[in-house]
Amino acid sequence: MSGADIYRELILDYYRNPRNFGKLEKFDIDSRDTNPLCGDEVEIQIRVGEGQKIEDIKFVGKGCAISQASASMLTELAKGKKLDWVREVTKDDVFKMLGNPDLGPSRVKCALLGLKVLKTGVYGYLGARYEDSDGPGETP
């Protein structure tokens, strides 16, 4: 069952009180994207420290509870990890982080916007290119 069940305390809490919300004064990575269907926006900034570690990370954004909570939780998860971790983190990891809510196909994009922004920024910094698998003919 999808629907109202997804709005558990965890997601609402991060929506109302987003952690790591704001901008960094000094950053090495700045990545932003929107979800054209919904208009959700997420921008993530990262300061890279020694050993290619995510020394600090913040996000700003506007949008639904799912997109904003997901981006916020992702920044918490990423902080202190090595950039390479970003290559390994998967969509399933994000769903798990959110407590495996049963999202419909359109809301999945909200949940994954933060991940897309994070990956695009970090891949770019590492000289690679992140290809998102959502496109015509594909269901997320």
Place this chain on the structure above:
Amino acid sequence: MLKTEVLDMEKVRADFPILKRTVHGKRLVYLDNSNTTQKPKAVIDALIDFYSRHNSNVHRAVYVLAEEATESYERARRKVAGFVGASPKELVFVRGTTEATNLVRFAWGETNVKKGDLLVSTLMEHHSNIVPWQLLAKSKGATLKFVGLRPDGTLDMESFEKLLKESPRLVAVTHCSNVLGTINDVAKICAKARAAGATTLVDGAQAVPHMPVDIKSFGPDFYAFSGHKMLGPTGIGALLAKKELLEEMEPFHGGGEMIREVFLDHSTWNDVPYKFEAGTVNIADAIGLGAAIDYLTGLGMDKVREHEIRLLDYALQALAELKGFHQYGPLDPKERAGVISFNFADVHPHDLATILDEEGIAIRSGHHCAQPLMRWLDVTAASRASFHVYNSYDDVDALKAGLKKAGDIFKV
């Protein structure tokens, strides 16, 4: 609050097969009619009948099927044109309003807009009445400016008059806003624009489905609307233009059907409106739109409008009782169409739409293809409930109950 019906709701609702289905085990409450409407059985049957009995191409072959198909297609053209008080010679079948504005952009704009010209649109337009003019302005070196809005969601006529002093080449305005529901005084706008020497285009996508429209009464140069928003099939719509204007315009798409004679070095064009209907046209869906018009005419567009005014009146009062409910647009139901865009406390429209979906209620959430207007409203997104003939007071009550539930979940 008064709950009186102008339409025979039981009968109307029985005409729409989809209303029998359930969503998440609940009765379907379809409130996304500004996006697209449901189809009555008469429209679905018209499509089945065409493909089962008459299918063939039009305007070409001489056998019985082809003659029947041609006659049905042209009958549809007469019906659609007549529905808005136009002549069939002035009606080009297009895919929808978006194709219509793009047709005008190319077939009229490429020859009539010059470097330095001014094009005028408004802040309350759907993207389909903004982006083609941006593209045209860019390719021609013209400028695009926008008529502003007043706080109540109506057009700022002072800013319009100011722009008219700059002698615009084109004034492109919506008849009715898909977000605010505002019904614009297109007669006044067209008359003033004409006096300033501008060509006028009116986007009727949200007007023709909901109220009686007689384009002769305000005489726009171009008028466009979509079939799928008025109980007809997707992929069919109409561009209406004065015959002389269509005659002097260049073709849009080149190919079969739109030509008179083709030589290797040049071609001559078919009569209007066929000059603008290149390739095999959307025969079945044009016939389906004709059936939708028969259906609406049977109900009476005056009654359709009155039905929506009453629902809107009821809904605006009922929803205003909810703490945190904020709607956009004129308050008087007589000045707007049956659409309510709103926000509800700090519940994001997409979250709200998901919660309502669980209750079987379909509303639109997002920017409604009107991002400049959303910026003007200073919101990133809004929810929108919009009505058509099959919506009832019960649907409004269901929406209100759904909002209450969302309020509980989000602890509003």
